[in-house]
Structures are given as structure tokens and as C-alpha cells.
Amino acid sequence: MSSALGRAALTTFGVVGAVGVGTAVWGMGVERYLYTVRHHEVRILPAGSAPLRILHLSDIHMAPWQRRKQRWLAGLADELHPDLVVNTGDNLGHAEGLTGVRAALDPLRGIPGVYVHGSNDHDAPLPRNPLRYFSGPSTSIPRPDRLDVGALDDYLQSTLGWHELNNAAASLAVGGHAIAAFGVSDAHRHWDRLDVLPPLVDDLKAQSPELTIGVSHAPYRRVLDSFTGLGADMIFAGHTHGGQVRMPGFGALVANCDIPLDQARGLSTWTNDGRSVPLNVSAGVGHSIYAPVRFACRPEVSLITLTAVDADSGSGGAR
Numbered sequence: 001m002s003s004a005l006g007r008a009a010l011t012t013f014g015v016v017g018a019v020g021v022g023t024a025v026w027g028m029g030v031e032r033y034l035y036t037v038r039h040h041e042v043r044i045l046p047a048g049s050a051p052l053r054i055l056h057l058s059d060i061h062m063a064p065w066q067r068r069k070q071r072w073l074a075g076l077a078d079e080l081h082p083d084l085v086v087n088t089g090d091n092l093g094h095a096e097g098l099t100g101v102r103a104a105l106d107p108l109r110g111i112p113g114v115y116v117h118g119s120n121d122h123d124a125p126l127p128r129n130p131l132r133y134f135s136g137p138s139t140s141i142p143r144p145d146r147l148d149v150g151a152l153d154d155y156l157q158s159t160l161g162w163h164e165l166n167n168a169a170a171s172l173a174v175g176g177h178a179i180a181a182f183g184v185s186d187a188h189r190h191w192d193r194l195d196v197l198p199p200l201v202d203d204l205k206a207q208s209p210e211l212t213i214g215v216s217h218a219p220y221r222r223v224l225d226s227f228t229g230l231g232a233d234m235i236f237a238g239h240t241h242g243g244q245v246r247m248p249g250f251g252a253l254v255a256n257c258d259i260p261l262d263q264a265r266g267l268s269t270w271t272n273d274g275r276s277v278p279l280n281v282s283a284g285v286g287h288s289i290y291a292p293v294r295f296a297c298r299p300e301v302s303l304i305t306l307t308a309v310d311a312d313s314g315s316g317g318a319r
Contacts, residue, residue, distance in 0.1 A: 058238025059284025061093030089118030183215035242283025
């Protein structure tokens with residue numbers, strides 16, 4: 001009997017080991033290259049408005065050798081024909097990452113856009129123990145290598161023509177739509193200055209925009225609550241990587257912030273003080289060069305088509 005139990009135990013350990021190896025091979029060697037476009041339609045524009053196509057980019061974490069990712073991103077302009085680009089930060093993943101960012105995003109030149117920073121636009125990634133994420137949102141590591149965020153800003157603003165929304169606001173005219181946009185810098189590093197936004201948003205509202213959007217890198221509850229209270233019609237965020245490693249049938253195990261895990265990826269609704277708005281949290285395109293894995297969480301961008309509410313009911317929604 002003991003011999004049979006021993007053989008069963010060895011078989012079990014062998015199966016578990018094989019599954020673990022297979023999972024690692026899939027996550028590191030296959031899935032992290034399965035770039036995906038997630039399509040959503042949200043009915044929030046005034047009745048009679050023309051559709052507005054928004055390309056939501058996030059967490060590119062670019063390193064110069066990531067040519068496959070660069071080529072895929074570079075093809076999105078011709079494939080998706082966006083009217084507006086919303087970039088929720090962490091574009092850089094290496095000291096020379098801007099070279100790859102240029103190759104990836106140059107085809108979007110001339111398409112209106114807005115962006116905010118993530119901490120990895122300022123600081124190079126460092127090795128971390130991934131188990132630490134299960135104890136709560138990660139903390140900053142002293143003396144990281146600084147990245148040239150000024151060069152990134154110059155490229156995004158001067159070359160692509162995008163508006164910076166780090167604790168700032170901007171008005172845009174996009175395909176006949178008057179858009180008000182506001183945002184904050186990385187709330188994960190407590191760089192958000194929510195206190196500066198109310199007068200900026202009031203100035204934007206005085207222009208009677210057709211659409212108001214809020215943009216944040218990290219979807220912390222304090223940010224989402226504030227954006228909802230300030231009158232955002234839709235909110236965009238990234239940072240979570242969708243969990244990066246998800247359990248089939250369960251979802252994200254961690255979000256690296258305080259957003260509910262079931263809202264760590266994709267389109268959902270955020271409600272605060274009786275007001276509800278659509279929220280899109282992108283799982284992002286990349287990963288840290290020190291954690292090159294995706295499992296049950298493909299790298300992604302979102303194409304969100306905003307359409308008009310039903311003229312008869314005056315109601316809208318997401319789908």
C-alpha cells in the first residue's frame with residue numbers, strides 16, 4: 001500500500017510540475033506576445049452626435065529591443081482609425097525606451113491625444129519579488145535610475161501634438177466634438193493633486209463641452225471618486241496590468257492599488273455619491289523587463305467607440 005501511495009504522490013508531483021512548467025512557458029514565451037484590441041461601445045454622447053473612436057493606450061513599458069511590440073502598435077493607426085488617443089502612462093521601460101516608443105507611436109502623429117505619466121515614465125524598473133504584490137500596493141524603491149521624462153514629454157507634445165494632463169486640464173476639438181479633458185499624475189506615487197482640478201474643470205465647463213473625460217494612470221478610489229464628482233462623463237486608467245497573471249474563472253489576483261479586483265481590467269461602471277460613469281481600465285501592452293510574463297491576461301489596447309444616447313429615452317450605457 002505504501003508503495004502505491006508513493007507512486008501516486010510522485011505522479012501527482014509530476015503532473016503539478018508539468019503544469020507549472022507549461023504555464024510558465026505559455027506566459028513567458030507565448031501569451032505576452034498575443035497583442036489584442038478590445039472593442040467597446042459606450043452610449044454617452046448627446047443625441048444626434050457622430051460617433052467618436054478613442055484608442056486607449058497604457059503601460060507600454062517599452063524597451064528598445066521589443067520590435068514585435070513596436071510593429072504591432074505602429075499598425076494600429078491604419079487598422080483602427082482613431083479620432084482621439086488617450087494614453088494613461090508608463091510608456092517607458094528602459095533608459096533607451098524612447099527609441100522604441102517613437103517607432104511604435106509615430107504613425108499616430110496628427111491624431112489628437114491626451115496623456116498622463118506613470119512612475120515608470122520617470123524611473124527605470126528595478127527587480128522586485130513578485131510575491132510582495134500580494135501584501136498590498138507596491139512601494140517605491142530608493143534611488144532608482146532616472147529616465148529622461150523631459151524627452152518623452154517633448155516627443156508626445158511637440159511631435160505627436162498631444163496634451164499633457166498631469167494635474168492639468170485641456171480643451172480639444174476632435175472631429176466636430178468639443179471635448180474637455182482633465183487628469184492627474186501617478187496616484188500610486190502620490191503625485192496626484194486633486195485639489196488643483198476643481199477650478200480648472202470649472203473653466204472647461206464654462207465652454208459647454210460635449211464630452212468631459214478624466215484620465216489617470218493608477219485607478220485609486222480617491223481619484224475615481226473625485227473624477228466622478230467633478231463631472232467626468234468617462235474615466236480612463238491603466239497601471240494594474242489587469243493583474244498580469246489572472247486565474248481562469250476568478251480573474252485578477254492583485255491590482256497594485258485599491259480598486260476592486262473585478263474592476264482591475266476592462267470596461268465597468270464607477271459609482272460615487274449617486275452618480276455613475278463608465279470606467280475603462282486597460283490591462284496595458286507591456287510589462288516590466290524583470291517580470292516578462294502574462295497569463296490569462298493578454299497585452300491589450302482598447303478601442304472605445306462613443307455613440308449618441310437614444311434620442312427617445314435620453315439614456316445611454318456601455319456594452
